[in-house]
Amino acid sequence: MSTTPPTPSDPATGTDGSAARPEGKPVPDLTLVPARPRTLGSRTVPIDRPPVPASAAWHDGDPVGRRQFADLGPLKLESGGRLPAVRLAYETWGELNEDGTNAVLVLHALTGDSHVTGEAGDGHPTPGWWSSMVGPGAPIDTDRWFVVAPNVLGGCQGSTGPASPGPDGRPWGSRFPLLTVRDQVAAEIRLSDLLGIDAWSLVIGASLGGLRVLEWATSAPERVESIAAIATAAQTSGDQIAGFHTQLAAIRADPRYRDGDYYDAADGDGPHVGLGLARQIAHQTYRSAKELDERFGRIPQGGEQPLEGGRFAVQSYLDHHGDKLSRRFDANTYVVLTRTMITHDLGRDRGGVSAALASVTARALVIAVDSDRLFPPGQSERIAAGIPEASLRTIHSDYGHDGFLIEEDLVGAYVQEFLEQGARR
Ligand SMILES: CC(=O)SCCNC(=O)CCNC(=O)[C@H](O)C(C)(C)COP(=O)(O)OP(=O)(O)OC[C@H]1O[C@@H](n2cnc3c(N)ncnc32)[C@H](O)[C@@H]1OP(=O)(O)O
Ligand SMILES: N[C@@H](CCO)C(=O)O
Structure with missing residues (x-):
């Protein structure tokens, strides 16, 4: 069945999952340059992702850069x-x-x-x-x-x-x-x-x-x-702790998390699925509902048909951010730092x-x-x-x-x- 995407409220939004985004509103009492406009492309994240390292943590011996x-x-x-x-x-x-x-x-x-x-x-x-x-x-x-x-x-x-x-x-x-x-x-x-x-x-x-x-x-x-x-x-707040809790649960539910002892796993694989899920849950809270509605709305991801099991563009966008974080971050650090936010008082x-x-x-x-x-x-x-x-x-x-x-x-x-x-x- 073919799908005709509903027209989003932002007329600049494309139908392939890419989107032009709303400008930041100027602050009233300062003369400021508005947020830089960016046009973002669509991207299909493969379901069968290439393997990622057990942990993307920096280790002694890695390039130091400016550190x-x-x-x-x-x-x-x-x-x-x-x-x-x-x-x-x-x-x-x-x-x-x-x-x-x-x-x-x-x-x-x-x-x-x-x-x-x-x-x-x-x-x-x-x-x-x-x-x-x-x-x-x-x-x-x-x-x-x-x-x-x-x-x-x-x-x-x-x-x-x-x-x-x-x-x-x-x-x-x-x-x-x-x-x-x-x-x-x-x-x-x-x-x-x-x-x-x-x-x-x-x-x-x-x-x-x-x-x-x-x-x-x-x-x-x-x-x-x-x-x-x-x-x-x-x-x-209670609301923040609740959101952080589900992110931690996503990481812990990944069998590759191994209660946090995954660095020297025999298969060399880490909890990147759980970490990616945690990032997806978090990323929704990092952006406003208005932005996600206006930017993505109900637009199918390019080349995908939601009524045939494909994704909407916003789903692909979250998949992308989850996948990307799991390639650059360590799941245990995510857990440790999230717990510092939970206990912050x-x-x-x-x-x-x-x-x-x-x-x-x-x-x-x-x-x-x-x-x-x-x-x-x-x-x-x-x-x-x-x-x-x-x-x-x-x-x-x-x-x-x-x-x-x-x-x-x-x-x-x-x-x-x-x-x-x-x-x-
Ligand atoms: C102090 C600190 O917090 S440091 C940590 C900051 N860095 C991060 O949080 C890293 C994650 N990045 C982000 O969260 C964001 O990119 C920000 C906040 C840095 C900048 O936000 P924006 O410029 O608005 O980027 P946006 O959230 O739209 O993401 C753009 C990415 O989504 C991708 N994307 C956009 N639409 C889609 C889609 N339909 N399907 C898949 N991917 C998509 C773009 O291709 C782009 O990919 P890339 O980053 O790999 O090049
Ligand atoms: N994008 C930010 C959000 C958390 O403040 C980060 O990843 O650190």
């Missing part, structure tokens, strides 16, 4: 556990001035890494995830600021994580201890000590990076002059969230994306209302949570404005 490494010694963890040896991979741009007053710490989200800006290759699996935010003349201008970006503790791009060698030299796997956002920041504080940075002019990050930004401002207020917390929360043992936010002395820029259904704007409003010296900015975008990555121009304009305000004080 540097800091060995930070043992770390006692909030859960009562202990990591006997912590290493953080990090990258830097610009130069630290003589009095050490121009340092900016950039903290990545769930599947990011230290490679904030620059090309892919030479060991870096992806191009810089905030390339137009950081660099010479960029909002975080590396001619002026010394920028440091670590790969998070528990990560898989050079920092100590579940794919790293445990005390017996074998990968940690299921033995890797439970981490919290506080542990991640404790390691980053050690990195700051090692780099000789007493106080950061700015600590900035979004999503999981934003959770760490808030933790920095609360656990080390004397070392943070200002923060930018983007698309994030002071405490993850800035107010734990601090008299509650309000008391924790009230203790923040840093000047704060809080940015929300109005269509974010993962970290909804109400969570940013709560942060901004609770921090004594905070300003809230809301980006109008159809791209949802991923707006913090896609709307770099809008985020950049607010960050630049915030940095300039700080310099005038």
Whole structure:
């Protein structure tokens, strides 16, 4: 039976699953360049995918690229556990001035890494995830600021994580201890000590990076002059925990997960199906319903007939993102980092969230994306209302949570404005 795709509401949308996307709406009080237009092609993801490695984690001996490494010694963890040896991979741009007053710490989200800006290759699996935010003349201008970006503790791009060698030299796997956002920041504080940075002019990050930004401002207020917390929360909600839970269940249900001990599996195969499913569940929350409706609607994927078992374009799009992540990321790291988001509560043992936010002395820029259904704007409003010296900015975008990555121009304009305000004080 032939299918005639319904006409989507966006007249620029093609019928082959490719789509021209809506423009980001301009922010009313700033003159800004709108989000760059992109036309995205359709792609058919083969059902029988070529084999992927058991883990796409970075290992000693792989190309180092721009990474540097800091060995930070043992770390006692909030859960009562202990990591006997912590290493953080990090990258830097610009130069630290003589009095050490121009340092900016950039903290990545769930599947990011230290490679904030620059090309892919030479060991870096992806191009810089905030390339137009950081660099010479960029909002975080590396001619002026010394920028440091670590790969998070528990990560898989050079920092100590579940794919790293445990005390017996074998990968940690299921033995890797439970981490919290506080542990991640404790390691980053050690990195700051090692780099000789007493106080950061700015600590900035979004999503999981934003959770760490808030933790920095609360656990080390004397070392943070200002923060930018983007698309994030002071405490993850029941709805967020529910979404994270199903992602973890998808990974654990993959028989190749082997309870986390898959690195040296005899068949060399890892839980890429489960990881891909987790990414698909997550990716829907990264984008708005409006975008998925207008961009894909009910358009069949090119060459496929849904009434004959084929996919709609949006299904193919999610398949693609799931497949792509499973080729560049480690499933155990996904589990470890997702659990840090599940347990995130800035107010734990601090008299509650309000008391924790009230203790923040840093000047704060809080940015929300109005269509974010993962970290909804109400969570940013709560942060901004609770921090004594905070300003809230809301980006109008159809791209949802991923707006913090896609709307770099809008985020950049607010960050630049915030940095300039700080310099005038
Ligand atoms: C700090 C951090 O968060 S770092 C981590 C950031 N990086 C990521 O999250 C990596 C995953 N990437 C993404 O989520 C997104 O690409 C973003 C957020 C970085 C950018 O978003 P956008 O530019 O809007 O890209 P979009 O989500 O539309 O995806 C484009 C991809 O989907 C593919 N695609 C589009 N339509 C279809 C379709 N119908 N079927 C299959 N694939 C499709 C495109 O070919 C393109 O593939 P490619 O990335 O392999 O070249
Ligand atoms: N695309 C982002 C979303 C999570 O904030 C990531 O993968 O890290």
